[in-house]
Amino acid sequence: MKLWRKPFDFHEQATAPSKVVLNKDRCKGCEYCVVFCPTKALVMSTEMNAKGYLIPVELPDGKCLGCGLCEAICPDFALWIVPLEAAQKGE
Ligand code: SF4
Ligand code: SF4
Numbered sequence: 001m002k003l004w005r006k007p008f009d010f011h012e013q014a015t016a017p018s019k020v021v022l023n024k025d026r027c028k029g030c031e032y033c034v035v036f037c038p039t040k041a042l043v044m045s046t047e048m049n050a051k052g053y054l055i056p057v058e059l060p061d062g063k064c065l066g067c068g069l070c071e072a073i074c075p076d077f078a079l080w081i082v083p084l085e086a087a088q089k090g091e
Helices: 006-013 032-036 071-075 083-086
Strands: 018-022 042-047 054-058 079-083
Touching: 018 054, 018 083, 032 042, 032 071, 071 079, 079 083
Parallel strands: none
Antiparallel strands: 018 079, 042 054
16 A cells, blocks of 8 residues: 555654754653654653653753654644754744
């Protein structure tokens, strides 16, 4: 069976160095983004949000490749990715 598109169109995004932006107070600390990130760019931190959940944080070693999986998998739409260049400019 031929699919008319690939799931989440990851192949279009997977090569751009990116940064993860987190809306802390939407997060419920489920860890899906941490567990399923293919490059292990995220870890759970010891910081607690307003709801009392521990939140994830991106490691400073720039491992995020912008595949978009964390954004797609987060049940609470708490994080999204931006191209590294745009993030460094503060966009
Ligand atoms: S998947 Fe979403 S809700 Fe779950 S820990 Fe990550 S940011 Fe928080
Ligand atoms: S966009 Fe992909 S590589 Fe970057 S943190 Fe999310 S799951 Fe990991």
